[in-house]
Every structure is written in C-alpha cells, then in structure tokens.
Amino acid sequence: MRGLIRELTLPVWRSLPWRALLASGALALLLAGVTRIADAPSTWLTVNLLRTAALVIALGLAFVLDDPARHTTAAVPVRRPVRAGLRLALVLPVVASWWTAVLLLVPSSVRPPVGDITLEAGAACALALAGATAAIRLTDQAEPGQAVAAGLLVLAILTPLLLPESWALFVAVEDKRWATAHDRWAMVLAGAVVVWGLCMPERVRRRSVSFSPSGA
Numbered sequence: 001m002r003g004l005i006r007e008l009t010l011p012v013w014r015s016l017p018w019r020a021l022l023a024s025g026a027l028a029l030l031l032a033g034v035t036r037i038a039d040a041p042s043t044w045l046t047v048n049l050l051r052t053a054a055l056v057i058a059l060g061l062a063f064v065l066d067d068p069a070r071h072t073t074a075a076v077p078v079r080r081p082v083r084a085g086l087r088l089a090l091v092l093p094v095v096a097s098w099w100t101a102v103l104l105l106v107p108s109s110v111r112p113p114v115g116d117i118t119l120e121a122g123a124a125c126a127l128a129l130a131g132a133t134a135a136i137r138l139t140d141q142a143e144p145g146q147a148v149a150a151g152l153l154v155l156a157i158l159t160p161l162l163l164p165e166s167w168a169l170f171v172a173v174e175d176k177r178w179a180t181a182h183d184r185w186a187m188v189l190a191g192a193v194v195v196w197g198l199c200m201p202e203r204v205r206r207r208s209v210s211f212s213p214s215g216a
Contacts, residue, residue: 008086009086012083012087012090013090016064016087016091017063017064017066017145020060020063020145021060021061021064021095024056024059024060024061025057025060025094025095027053028053028056028098029053029098029101029102029105031052031053032050032101032102032105035105035107036105042110043110043112043172043173043174044172044173046110046112047112047117047173050102050103050112051117051170053121054099054124054125055152055156057095057124057125059149059152059153060095061091061128061132062129062145062149063145064129064132064145065087065132065133065135066142067142067143079202080136081200081201084200095125103117113173116178116182116185119182119186119189122189123186123188123189123192126192126193126196127155127188128148128149128152129192129196130199131151131152132148133195133196136199137199137202138199169181169184169185
C-alpha cells in the first residue's frame with residue numbers, strides 16, 4: 001500500500017485544483033494586508049477581514065476533491081478514503097501556511113485571539129470539505145466544487161441573518177458572548193468532521209438480481 005501511495009502522490013499533486021487554491025490563498029493574504037495599509041485599523045475591521053479571508057480559503061478547499069477523471073480513477077485498487085486523504089495531506093500543509101501568513105500580516109495590536117479566530121477558520125474549511133465529500137458520496141458529479149463553494153457562500157451570508165441573537169456566531173471580540181460563540185464554533189467544526197467521516201466511504205452499490213422463468 002505504501003508503495004502504491006508513493007506512486008500516486010505525483011499524479012494526485014498534478015491533478016489538484018491549484019489555480020482555485022492559489023487564487024483563494026492570494027486573496028486571503030491581500031485581505032489581511034489591508035490591516036497593514038489602513039489608518040489605525042479597528043479590532044472590528046480586523047476580525048471581519050480575517051473571517052472573510054478564512055471564508056475565501058474555505059471556498060478554495062471546496063474544489064479539492066474535484067477530479068475530472070473520477071469515474072476512471074474509481075477503478076484503481078485504492079479506496080476513496082485513501083485517495084481523498086492523500087489529496088488533503090498534500091493540500092492542508094499549504095493551507096495552514098497561508099493561514100499562518102494571514103495571521104502574521106495582522107498587526108499584533110489589533111490581532112484577535114489567535115486560537116479563537118483559527119477555530120472559526122477551521123470550522124469554515126471543515127464545512128467546505130464536508131460539503132465536497134457529501135457531494136462526491138451522494139452524486140455522480142466529478143467536479144462538484146463550484147456548487148459546494150456557492151452553497152458555502154450562501155450559508156455564510158444567510159447564517160448571520162437567520163440565526164437568533166442568542167446563537168450569534170459572528171460576534172465582536174469585545175462582546176461578552178465571544179467565548180460562548182466559540183463553543184458553538186467548536187460544535188460546528190465537530191459536526192462537519194462527523195459528516196466528512198460518514199460520507200468518506202464509497203457508496204455500497206446494490207446488485208441488481210434478475211430472475212429468469214423456470215426452464216428458460
């Protein structure tokens with residue numbers, strides 16, 4: 001298995017949607033850079049720029065499982081969790097580096113708690129991956145990334161509008177609900193990971209049984 005994974009690494013690396021990933025990473029860095037050029041950026045502005053940067057990175061991750069040759073690679077002797085896991089293993093270190101650079105670009109004087117804002121980013125990325133994995137599991141689409149990214153964007157827009165005030169997720173650092181909101185972000189992250197894990201295995205295809213008349 002290890003030898004087969006080594007042989008798959010380079011082809012998988014080449015098949016990854018690097019254009020979408022690089023575009024999202026570059027835009028996230030530009031958003032964080034605004035805090036460097038803005039005159040006396042506020043904590044409120046910084047938090048929202050970081051949230052937008054996290055969403056942009058998550059939108060790029062929505063394309064990670066896109067594989068135009070999906071129906072061809074399904075025949076290889078490597079199960080989907082291994083193939084998808086290899087894709088994530090190649091991409092996540094790059095994404096983590098981008099997020100680290102995004103945080104470092106923000107002046108320390110207005111930088112929100114790193115652990116909390118990283119939890120929000122992790123939840124957004126986990127939702128993108130869960131959506132992509134569910135789309136691969138439940139449909140025959142080879143490239144569901146565009147639809148998943150659109151769904152994630154709509155979710156990000158509607159969530160602040162539809163959630164009751166007591167369940168607000170996008171709160172300011174100074175808000176007394178900051179800690180409670182991040183307990184809920186942890187729940188979102190855990191739920192996305194569960195969905196991702198449940199949808200990772202390939203569907204069990206039902207065999208069609210045909211009955212022929214007796215004596216035929």
